[in-house]
Amino acid sequence: MEKIPILKLGDLLLVSIQVDMHDRLALALQDDLTGQVVKHKARGVLIDISALEIVDSFIGRMLSNIAAMTRTLGAETVVVGMRPAVAITIVELGMALNDVHTALNVEKGIALLESLIREREAVEAHEGPQP
Amino acid sequence: MEKIPILKLGDLLLVSIQVDMHDRLALALQDDLTGQVVKHKARGVLIDISALEIVDSFIGRMLSNIAAMTRTLGAETVVVGMRPAVAITIVELGMALNDVHTALNVEKGIALLESLIREREAVEAHEGPQP
Numbered sequence: 001m002e003k004i005p006i007l008k009l010g011d012l013l014l015v016s017i018q019v020d021m022h023d024r025l026a027l028a029l030q031d032d033l034t035g036q037v038v039k040h041k042a043r044g045v046l047i048d049i050s051a052l053e054i055v056d057s058f059i060g061r062m063l064s065n066i067a068a069m070t071r072t073l074g075a076e077t078v079v080v081g082m083r084p085a086v087a088i089t090i091v092e093l094g095m096a097l098n099d100v101h102t103a104l105n106v107e108k109g110i111a112l113l114e115s116l117i118r119e120r121e122a123v124e125a126h127e128g129p130q131p
Numbered sequence: 132m133e134k135i136p137i138l139k140l141g142d143l144l145l146v147s148i149q150v151d152m153h154d155r156l157a158l159a160l161q162d163d164l165t166g167q168v169v170k171h172k173a174r175g176v177l178i179d180i181s182a183l184e185i186v187d188s189f190i191g192r193m194l195s196n197i198a199a200m201t202r203t204l205g206a207e208t209v210v211v212g213m214r215p216a217v218a219i220t221i222v223e224l225g226m227a228l229n230d231v232h233t234a235l236n237v238e239k240g241i242a243l244l245e246s247l248i249r250e251r252e253a254v255e256a257h258e259g260p261q262p
Contacts, residue, residue, distance in 0.1 A: 005147055005181040005212065007237045009140075014237075016136055016147045050136040081136065106138045106145075 003028050006036050012044040012113060013037065013075075014106070018051040026062045033066060037073045043120075044113035045070050046106060050081030057095060064098045071099065076116040078102065080109035134159050137167050143175040143244060144168065144206075145237070149182040157193045164197060168204045174251075175244035176201050177237060181212030188226060195229045202230065207247040209233065211240035 004025070007014040013036055015029070033045065047063065049055065055063075067077040078101045082090075090097065101116065103109040135156065138145040144167055146160070164176065178194065180186065186194075198208040209232045213221075221228065232247065234240035 003182075005149065005179060007145075007147065007179060007181075007212075009237060014138075014145075016138065016149070018136065018147070018149045048136060048138060050138075051134075081138075106140060 003032060006032060008036070008040055008042075011040070011042055012046060012110065013040065013042045014046045014048070016048040016051070021059055021062060026058070030062070030066060030069060034069050034073060037070050037075045042070075042075045043117045044110075045075055045077040046109045046113065047077065047079045048081045048106060049079060049086070050083065052086065053083065055082075055086045055090060055095075057093075060090070060095045060097055063100050064096075067099045067101075074120075076101065076113055076120065078109040078112050078116070080104065080106050134163060137164060139167075139171055139173075142171070142173055143177060143241065144171065144173045145177045145179070147179040147182070152190055152193060157189070161193070161197060161200060165200050165204060168201050168206045173201075173206045174248045175241075176206055176208040177240045177244065178208065178210045179212045179237060180210060180217070181214065183217065184214065186213075186217045186221060186226075188224075191221070191226045191228055194231050195227075198230045198232075205251075207232065207244055207251065209240040209243050209247070211235065211237050 004015060004017060013033065015033065036042065037045065045066070047066070052059070063079055070077050080103045082102060101112060103112045135146060135148060144164065146164065150156070167173065168176065178197070183190070194210055201208050211234045213233060232243060234243045
């Protein structure tokens with residue numbers, strides 16, 4: 001397994017993380033995901049972590065980085081499928097998932113992304129060139 | 132990683148296979164997937180194998196079995212994301228992917244599933260109770 005597949009669903013990208021992330025794989029995912037956001041002009045990214053039993057500070061930082069990178073490219077990121085035990089650990093360890101939106105599952109994640117995208121488009125329209 | 136996540140998208144289920152399948156994991160996936168089809172009354176199953184570099188006869192049989200099982204429960208299965216090298220191997224080795232529909236990617240897979248579901252509903256309506 002040299003890389004994590006990125007699935008295209010309309011103008012969203014879906015990534016399901018199922019394997020232990022190490023440095024190289026995390027970097028490859030960041031590269032790949034930012035590349036795909038640009039290639040497909042994606043407006044949103046869904047990251048499913050339902051397979052992860054542990055989210056440590058390394059994974060947390062990776063998720064924050066991906067959210068910040070995709071936002072710079074015009075796409076919002078929502079992390080879905082977090083297990084209850086993972087949510088407990090994140091709060092107890094005081095991990096800051098900066099800028100990372102979360103939702104219960106893929107369907108709620110898609111709904112959240114749609115509202116984030118609409119919000120962003122409203123801001124962009126407002127900031128657009130004046131007549 | 133004790134099991135492969137199954138993501139719900141409307142009345143479809145999406146599975147992305149990223150790890151080497153062994154007997155126990157394949158059985159767990161079959162159990163889990165058939166359970167989810169019943170639980171969510173799913174009409175279609177998408178299996179993404181874009182991460183797999185090799186599809187051997189074990190994986191081929193598992194895909195055929197899943198397709199047959201889900202069909203018995205009223206859901207069609209489409210395998211998506213097959214790599215060119217995998218397609219070559221499957222044909223050269225004469226592997227029979229019985230009953231397994233395939234499509235290039237998730238989006239084309241969803242379109243194929245929708246037409247298979249419509250076809251099936253038409254047959255079911257035709258075979259339904261007579262007035």
